[in-house]
Amino acid sequence: xxxxxxxxxxxxxxxxxxxxxxxxxxxxxxxxxxxxxxxxxxxxxxxxxxxxxxxxxxxxxxxxxxxxxxxxxxxxxxxxxxxxxxxxxxxxxxxxxxxxxxxxxxxxxxxxxxxxxxxxxxxxxxxxxxxxxxxxxxxxxxxxxxxxxxxxxxxxxxxxxxxxxxxxxxxxxxxxxxxxxxxxxxxxxxxxxxxxxxxxxxxxxxxxxxxxxxxxxxxxxxxxxxxxxxxxxxxxxxxxxxxxxxxxxxxxxx
Amino acid sequence: xxxxxxxxxxxxxxxxxxxxxxxxxxxxxxxxxxxxxxxxxxxxxxxxxxxxxxxxxxxxxxxxxxxxxxxxxxxxxxxxxxxxxxxxxxxxxxxxxxxxxxxxxxxxxxxxxxxxxxxxxxxxxxxxxxxxxxxxxxxxxxxxxxxxxxxxxxxxxxxxxxxxxxxxxxxxxxxxxxxxxxxxxxxxxxxxxxxxxxxxxxxxxxxxxxxxxxxxxxxxxxxxxxxxxxxxxxxxxxxxxxxxxxxxxxxxxxxxxxxxxxxxxxxxxxxxxxxxxxxxxxxxxxxxxxxxxxxxxxxxxxxxxxxxxxxxxxxxxxxxxxxxxxxxxxxxxxx
Numbered sequence: 142x143x144x145x146x147x148x149x150x151x152x153x154x155x156x157x158x159x160x161x162x163x164x165x166x167x168x169x170x171x172x173x174x175x176x177x178x179x180x181x182x183x184x185x186x187x188x189x190x191x192x193x194x195x196x197x198x199x200x201x202x203x204x205x206x207x208x209x210x211x212x213x214x215x216x217x218x219x220x221x222x223x224x225x226x227x228x229x230x231x232x233x234x235x236x237x238x239x240x241x242x243x244x245x246x247x248x249x250x251x252x253x254x255x256x257x258x259x260x261x262x263x264x265x266x267x268x269x270x271x272x273x274x275x276x277x278x279x280x281x282x283x284x285x286x287x288x289x290x291x292x293x294x295x296x297x298x299x300x301x302x303x304x305x306x307x308x309x310x311x312x313x314x315x316x317x318x319x320x321x322x323x324x325x326x327x328x329x330x331x332x333x334x335x336x337x338x339x340x341x342x343x344x345x346x347x348x349x350x351x352x353x354x355x356x357x358x359x360x361x362x363x364x365x366x367x368x369x370x371x372x373x374x375x376x377x378x379x380x381x382x383x384x385x386x387x388x389x390x391x392x393x394x395x
Numbered sequence: 396x397x398x399x400x401x402x403x404x405x406x407x408x409x410x411x412x413x414x415x416x417x418x419x420x421x422x423x424x425x426x427x428x429x430x431x432x433x434x435x436x437x438x439x440x441x442x443x444x445x446x447x448x449x450x451x452x453x454x455x456x457x458x459x460x461x462x463x464x465x466x467x468x469x470x471x472x473x474x475x476x477x478x479x480x481x482x483x484x485x486x487x488x489x490x491x492x493x494x495x496x497x498x499x500x501x502x503x504x505x506x507x508x509x510x511x512x513x514x515x516x517x518x519x520x521x522x523x524x525x526x527x528x529x530x531x532x533x534x535x536x537x538x539x540x541x542x543x544x545x546x547x548x549x550x551x552x553x554x555x556x557x558x559x560x561x562x563x564x565x566x567x568x569x570x571x572x573x574x575x576x577x578x579x580x581x582x583x584x585x586x587x588x589x590x591x592x593x594x595x596x597x598x599x600x601x602x603x604x605x606x607x608x609x610x611x612x613x614x615x616x617x618x619x620x621x622x623x624x625x626x627x628x629x630x631x632x633x634x635x636x637x638x639x640x641x642x643x644x645x646x647x648x649x650x651x652x653x654x655x656x657x658x659x660x661x662x663x664x665x666x667x668x669x670x671x672x673x674x675x676x677x678x679x680x681x682x683x684x685x686x687x688x689x690x691x692x693x694x695x696x697x698x699x700x701x702x703x704x705x706x707x708x709x710x711x712x713x714x715x716x717x718x719x720x721x722x723x724x725x726x727x728x729x730x
Binding site: 158271272280364385 | 482484485486489509510511513514515516517518519520521522525526527528529530539542543544545546547548549550551552553554555556557592593594595596597598599600601602610614638646649650655656657662663665670671681682688692693694705706707708709710711712713719722723726727
């Protein structure tokens with residue numbers, strides 16, 4: 142069987158457990174806040190590593206777009222089992238307005254350049270909550286897409302994807318090359334062990350610029366304002382089930 | 396004086412612009428009936444001020460097209476019936492939408508932010524060379540939208556200067572459009588482009604239930620890790636039956652295999668905003684709150700008084716769920 146290569150996109154985001162704060166002037170406080178790999182990206186990467194362990198993939202190239210700190214995220218991915226890294230460095234001012242469309246253009250250009258057959262991404266980033274990049278990458282490449290994947294089977298040039306949809310699950314079959322986005326249930330990502338973290342330091346990270354790939358970063362969607370959502374008023378504790386039923390009746394809820 | 400005239404002129408220019416808005420709503424349906432979120436998307440589309448059209452593509456569209464033609468506020472229903480739309484694959488639907496766009500030049504294209512809409516719209520947007528806007532909760536003007544980021548912990552106002560605005564609509568943020576009183580023209584859509592054939596729909600395994608659908612239910616009862624097993628979820632089903640409620644779950648309950656994934660409420664599951672949300676044995680992690688904190692009234696039943704869910708609950712009961720849930724069910728029976 143022809144050996145396949147995969148491109149896995151990983152994003153550095155504020156850690157999922159952090160309660161974000163909105164700055165009075167707009168935007169979200171990111172300085173001094175713990176960052177880590179977007180949880181859905183970890184799952185996408187884990188799936189790629191498993192496919193390679195079953196010898197269905199030959200090489201995993203991991204890519205992240207953003208400021209220099211993204212290299213830590215790429216290192217983590219290398220420690221989890223990716224073979225080499227690509228860092229598309231985006232200067233801070235441009236990174237502010239970088240959206241899924243620009244990232245999709247970069248990923249599509251890299252997928253062609255690296256000759257990959259599979260692009261694996263998370264279904265959404267937990268910061269912008271867009272859920273767009275994978276679909277747009279597939280569109281730009283004219284490849285089929287298997288979004289919200291909870292199971293993957295790779296046989297020859299065919300990929301069967303079980304998808305998490307609103308009413309339950311559905312299965313689709315895609316012809317490679319394809320783009321797949323990972324849902325939470327796809328797998329349980331591994332922890333990078335210390336020896337693997339040490340080994341990852343020797344793996345290569347190539348640094349590129351968007352212009353090297355011919356991608357224009359200008360955006361026609363601008364964030365005008367970021368605000369706190371309305372806060373809920375503090376509620377009351379009730380002592381017994383009867384109290385609770387009484388309150389709900391009062392409110393006309395039951 | 397000058398300012399006043401300027402403002403008036405601006406307003407006139409704006410209303411002139413609005414007159415030329417035209418919106419295409421991509422209909423979500425099952426070949427049998429309309430999916431309710433489409434009605435919420437139609438309401439959002441109407442707020443843009445222009446003409447609203449709906450595109451129905453599928454293997455069987457007659458019933459749905461007829462249903463849609465009666466929905467208030469729609470001018471035109473475009474029907475594309477073909478076997479190639481089996482499974483509503485985005486690879487096949489996108490060329491159809493592009494052809495429709497080429498014919499009618501819409502200023503806006505939208506759908507509900509469901510699994511269907513999220514899968515399809517970004518693909519359409521990229522093909523139109525525009526950046527889409529996801530899961531909007533408010534329309535400020537034809538080019539300015541509000542959406543949530545960071546699991547609902549911040550509201551973001553975005554201005555979209557794309558030639559075509561492609562966006563998905565959070566169903567719970569817009570009322571459903573009335574399903575009668577409309578009189579839309581039903582027309583055949585442009586000829587179906589030839590099949591792309593990159594992908595193939597195989598099968599679906601849907602969770603069957605007699606309970607109301609989770610995202611549109613008036614009352615939702617949800618369970619978390621505290622339920623301890625799938626069998627114990629029966630307690631919640633019994634309670635839900637008394638309330639005619641849908642049953643939801645936290646990620647912990649889904650991951651532990653208590654219930655199927657389509658019951659998950661949260662940032663990565665479904666977003667609900669019922670009249671009454673009862674969280675049972677759910678701690679209230681950020682990711683769960685993202686999916687339910689716009690509920691009108693929130694009740695929390697948890698034995699841990701420190702659980703974050705109590706910070707958003709209108710009524711909290713610190714108690715063992717295995718004792719109080721059956722009590723609550725009984726109390727409701729007597730009512």
